[in-house]
Amino acid sequence: MREALARAEAAEGLGAFITLVPEALEKARTLDVRRAAGETLGPLAGVPVAVKDNLCTAGVLTTAGSKSLTGFVPPYSATVVERLEAAGAIVIGKTNLDEFGMGSSNENSAFGPARNPHNPDFVPGGSSGGSAAAVAAGITPLALGTDTGGSVRQPASFTGVLGFKPTYGALSRYGVIAFASSLEQVGVLARSTRDLELALSVMFGHDPHDATSLASPPDLTGAHGDLTGVRVGKVRELCGDGNSEGVLGALARTEATLKALGATVGEVSLPHAPYGTAAYYLVAPAEASSNLARFDGMVYSYRSGEDRLGQAEVMRRSRGESFGPEVRRRILTGTYALSAGYYDAYYGKALKVRRLIAGDMARAFTSYDLLLTPTAPTAAYRLSEKGDPLAVYMGDVDTVLANLAGVPAVSVPAGTAEEGLPCGMQFMAPALQDARLLRVAGALEAAAGKSFAPVAADFL
């Protein structure tokens, strides 16, 4: 534990953490005492974990990467955090993220960017960039992120670790500072499939505080075993031209490995996949425009101006001054998409596309057990390289599909692409078949040997 905290402090330049929790040390000592007393401890006893800063932690500053939550200390913890802690895990810090999870590079954080431990000139991806950096740098073996459109999988790909987004409803959203409720799931970043499975298994289970929580969680008993006869469908629309050479090379290598492990690899079409990003960038902002309405400076969030200006003006100023440009952009987009006269043309249409994509997937899963795409069209890019928000949005083309359809997906390290930077491959499974993803990740991990998810050594 001391070591984890020391690594985290030493890696300050990485920008992985917004807040460290020095009390973690005390908690670890208490666990040692209990262990020495012969007590049986939980399966994650003493494991240091990093938690994305949009997950509420009782008594620990929780900012969501936003100026608007400066000073917000929640009176309660997210259900997933409670469950990890109940299993013995110890939260050592709150990780950096794009403000409210809105971004794909961790550059939209009010607390400065996080950096890629494999090369600090590059982004770690986002929005769970801090969590990915913490795991890739070997600070913690596990980290929690949230994945609304790829925010766990894409940074996992950029930093060379595993990133898992479960079936919608498998993990409680209670205590997740909401960005887009119908799309987001808590996800896990790890360096081994075994750690991933352990973390998921202690967090799965119905939560009465979340009405969208599944009554019974996905069954993980099929998480182990070889890939003999497993049918993998490569998504035609996402495995071609739009990807970098390095990513295509990694895809080919993964395909070869899968075949060598006994899987069959075919090609499948998701005809509406190309519309996924557009639909996502309407549904997510629409929900965000409403979810973020509560940050108005009235009760707990950043407050600007003087009372005499009147509540309306104080609200306007507080919001205007505390939200970053990307958050403001999405609130405006979402507000527009829901407005009278535009609802059907934008939000309504996006919901239709969402249903079509879910339909495409359901059809594909009648012939294939798993769908394969790159996790992102490129490896990590340089900080400030992408100024155009649309260019950033297009990088989510592979990952948004699983969120729109509510199915589970995992990003598995697939070696390196351009500039020696890592990249990952994404597998998607039908809803509730999360175990299949662990199985393919475990098989690829075994095939890759020790270098599956190497700790980035040069982060210091």
Added chain:
Amino acid sequence: MSEFEPVIGLEVHLALSTKSKMFCGCPAETFGSAPNTHTCPVCLGLPGSLPTINRAAFDKALMFALALGCSVPERTQFHRKNYFYPDAPKNYQISQYDHPVGEHGFIELGGRRVGVTRCHVEEDAGRSQHPLYAPYSLVDLNRAGAPLLEMVTEPDLRTPEEAREFLNKVRAIARALGVSDANPEEGKLRADVNVSVRRPGAPFGTKVEVKNLNSFRSVQRALEFEIKRQSRILADSGSVRQDTLGWDEGGQKTYLMRTKEGEADYRYFPDPDLPPVRIDAAWLERLRADTPELPDAKEARYVGLGVRADTAALLAYDTELSSFFDRTLKTSGGNAQAVANWLGGDVTGYLNANGLTLETSKLTPEHLARLVDLVERGTISGKVAKELLPDVIGGASPEALVRVRGLEQVTDASALGSVVDAVLAENPKLVDEAKANPKAVNALLGRVIKSTGGKAKPELVRELIVQKLG
């Protein structure tokens, strides 16, 4: 101005009487509590909190919708109504939009049906206070998240009196079903009105909405005011503007709150935190089985028992009275009309005059039944019974009172005969008058009863006097 006909529709908010709030475990009843003492992360709208549906509130809303003959969909859903205001901590209200719990119902009023467009469930807002001259406002979030049922009527009402009667009926139904206390004084029933005027037979005119009506009386007054105002405008060939108005209780007049242009776009969309609720036949069956008797059915039953129509209605529309009446009938051997008369007349009169209610008084159905029975059997006179009433309401047994005070009516003709003889002998002048004019017998009758201390049975005394006058 009588050339114009008013067209009135109502929006009624009923506070559902549940233990907890609509989407969290905080108590729903916070009337009179210190500000902001009944809140939690959910009803404060803290980041990361999520709503969960209160099934009891949903049951009550469904029961109400069913009782109004609404069609209930198989799938109902919550929507978010987005608007910024400090007493809405999330800056949206969880409400219902295109899939409410009930649609197309009605309430019978004076033999015709007033259409109920829809019933939906939603959460209440907190309370804002704007202290005079203070450079700040105060917000109390105790009420935030309390469960509400909103009922919207068709524009089927035609007079302010009718609107008020309709609200009385809504209150009676809500109370009979136990879904809401529905008392406007505590804000458990709040009504907004939509009103326009037109020449009879003409299409509907432009309507205005009037808000802030905190009593049935205000509803009636506001309607009367608006009907006059709008009629005057139309009579002068002007046109009414589609505004939202408030009611100024002190000035007894409406004032402009906002114009149509100022209306917010609420950007309704399905709440992604709350999956649609499926309502199956078994659920509805259970609710129907649990639905108590409605006022109209009660009224009909009372009339069937021989109670006069006006008394039957009086009892049926008051949950406490009708419940007390039913319990009294169970233990009474006497006739329903007599019990109804006592309950609706003297008992209610005494309670009101003394600031009591059936609940706060010590009157029991058994005691009332015994009192009525004593009169019906002729054991005591109605007059004596009335004298006993305050003690009976105070908890005394009427039979014990009669026994202890020796109040049984004298019905023995021979015993009374001697009293009659004495009175006749003492009042020769009255005897002469009575012989000339049969109506003057009453004066003698009164004297006889008085000298028995009120215990003589009047019919018997009259008979004896007439007999003795020959």
